[in-house]
Amino acid sequence: MLPPVDESVLTDNPDFEKLYKSLSADILSPDGSTKKDPAAEQRDAVRQELKEYRLRATRQHLLKQALATATSQSAASQPAAPKQIPQHGRTRSHLTRASSNPVAAADGGEGGGGSSSSPQQQLPPELVDLLLLLPDFLEKAPRQLLPQQTLRLLLSTPPFSHFPSHLSSLTAILSTHLTTQSASLTRVLHPTTNASFLHRHTVNLPVTTSDLVSKLSATRRELTDARLRTTTTLLSHLDQHARALSILIRALEAKHGPAAHSTALRSQRSHLEAALWAASLRLLLLETKGRVYPKGAGGALRNYRRHLRDAQMRLEDASRVRERELEDYGVVVRPGDAGGDGSGDENEMSTKERRMREMARIWREMEGRLEEIQADLDRLGKS
Numbered sequence: 192m193l194p195p196v197d198e199s200v201l202t203d204n205p206d207f208e209k210l211y212k213s214l215s216a217d218i219l220s221p222d223g224s225t226k227k228d229p230a231a232e233q234r235d236a237v238r239q240e241l242k243e244y245r246l247r248a249t250r251q252h253l254l255k256q257a258l259a260t261a262t263s264q265s266a267a268s269q270p271a272a273p274k275q276i277p278q279h280g281r282t283r284s285h286l287t288r289a290s291s292n293p294v295a296a297a298d299g300g301e302g303g304g305g306s307s308s309s310p311q312q313q314l315p316p317e318l319v320d321l322l323l324l325l326p327d328f329l330e331k332a333p334r335q336l337l338p339q340q341t342l343r344l345l346l347s348t349p350p351f352s353h354f355p356s357h358l359s360s361l362t363a364i365l366s367t368h369l370t371t372q373s374a375s376l377t378r379v380l381h382p383t384t385n386a387s388f389l390h391r392h393t394v395n396l397p398v399t400t401s402d403l404v405s406k407l408s409a410t411r412r413e414l415t416d417a418r419l420r421t422t423t424t425l426l427s428h429l430d431q432h433a434r435a436l437s438i439l440i441r442a443l444e445a446k447h448g449p450a451a452h453s454t455a456l457r458s459q460r461s462h463l464e465a466a467l468w469a470a471s472l473r474l475l476l477l478e479t480k481g482r483v484y485p486k487g488a489g490g491a492l493r494n495y496r497r498h499l500r501d502a503q504m505r506l507e508d509a510s511r512v513r514e515r516e517l518e519d520y521g522v523v524v525r526p527g528d529a530g531g532d533g534s535g536d537e538n539e540m541s542t543k544e545r546r547m548r549e550m551a552r553i554w555r556e557m558e559g560r561l562e563e564i565q566a567d568l569d570r571l572g573k574s
Contacts, residue, residue, distance in 0.1 A: 195415050195416070195419050196211055196419075197419060197422065197423060198419065198420070198423040199423060199426065253369070254365065255326065255329050255330065257365050257368045257369050257372070258322075258325055258326050258329070258365060259326040259330075260368065261322065261364055261365065261368045314360070315357065315360075316350075317349065317350045317353040317356075317357060318350075318353075318357045318360055318361065320349075320350035321350050321351070321353070321354060321357060321361065322361075322364070324350065324351070328351075370393075373393045373396065374389055374390070374393065376396060377389045377390075377392050377393050377396065380392070380396070380399050380400075380403075517547075520543070520547045523544065
C-alpha cells in the first residue's frame with residue numbers, strides 16, 4: 192500500500208498534497224501498482240494463469256494434507272461399499288484405530304448417545320497399508336525423481352498394486368475428512384448458525400474468506416488513517432499545551448520574577464513612606480491641639496459636650512410633653528407639620544384640631560398686632 196503521509200506535511204506543502212492526492216486517486220492503486228499500465232491485460236492473463244496453477248497446487252496440497260492427517264490420526268476404516276458411508280456429520284471421534292489389527296470402522300450415525308449404531312467393520316489390510324504409505328510416497332517420490340523402472344516396479348508391487356480396487360474407499364475416507372475440516376471452518380466463520388445448516392455455507396467458504404481478507408485490508412487502511420489523524424490531533428493538542436505552558440510561565444515570571452519583586456519593593460517603600468507621613472501628621476495634630484487648647488480646655492469641652500447632650504435630652508422630653516398637651520386639645524403634631532403650624536393636610540384633621548389651630552393662628556396674629564401697637568405707643572411716648 193502507499194506509505195501514509197502526515198497531515199501536517201500535506202498542509203505545509205500544498206504542491207506535494209496535490210501530487211500525493213493525484214498519485215493515490217488517479218495513478219496508483221492501494222497496493223502500489225499503477226492504474227495506467229499498457230501491459231495490464233497481459234499481466235491480468237498471467238495473473239489468471241498463476242491463479243489456476245495456484246488453485247491446482249492448493250487442491251493437491253489439501254488432498255495430501257487430508258490424507259496425511261487422516262493417517263496420522265489413525266483414521267478408521269470406512270465400509271467397503273460406498274453407499275454405507277454418510278456424506279455429512281462424520282467426525283474424527285468416530286474413527287478409532289485397532290492396536291494390532293487393521294483399523295476398525297466408525298459408526299455411521301451422528302452422536303447417538305446410547306442409541307443403536309451400525310456394527311463396526313474393519314478396513315482391508317491393503318487399504319490400511321495404502322493409508323500408511325501414500326502420504327510419504329506423495330511427499331517424497333516427486334522430489335527424489337525415481338527412475339521409471341523403479342517407479343513402475345513400486346507401483347506394481349502390493350500394496351500400491353491394490354490402489355485401483357480400493358480407490359472408492361480411499362476417496363470416501365478423504366471426502367469424510369475434508370467434509371469434517373470444512374465443517375470446522377464453516378463453524379468458525381459462522382459461529383451463530385445452527386449445526387444442521389452449516390453445510391449450506393460450506394460452498395461459500397472461498398467467497399467468505401475473500402471478503403474477510405478484503406475487509407481486513409480495508410480495515411487496516413482505515414486503522415492507519417485513523418492513527419495518522421490521531422497523531423496529528425495529538426500533535427496539535429501538544430502544541431496548544433506547550434503554548435499554554437509558555438503563557439503560564441510568562442505569567443509566573445511577571446508575578447514572581449525580578450520585575451515583580453522590584454514592583455513589590457517599590458510598593459512597600461511607598462507604603463512605609465505613607466505610614467511615616469501619617470505618623471508625622473498625627474504628631475503634628477497633637478502638637479497643634481496642645482498649643483491651641485490649654486490644659487483645662489479639654490475637660491471644659493468634654494463637660495460642655497455632656498451639657499449639650501443633657502440639654503438635648505431635656506428638650507426632647509419637653510417636646511414630647513408639649514405634644515401630649517396638644518393631643519389633649521385635639522391637635523396631633525405630625526412630622527410634616529413643622530411644629531404644628533397648620534401646614535398638614537386639612538382633610539385628615541378633626542374639627543377640634545382645626546378649631547385649635549385657627550385659635551393659635553389668631554392668637555399669633557393678635558400677639559403680632561399687640562407688639563406693633565406697643566411699638567407705636569413706645570414711639571409716641573418717646574416723642
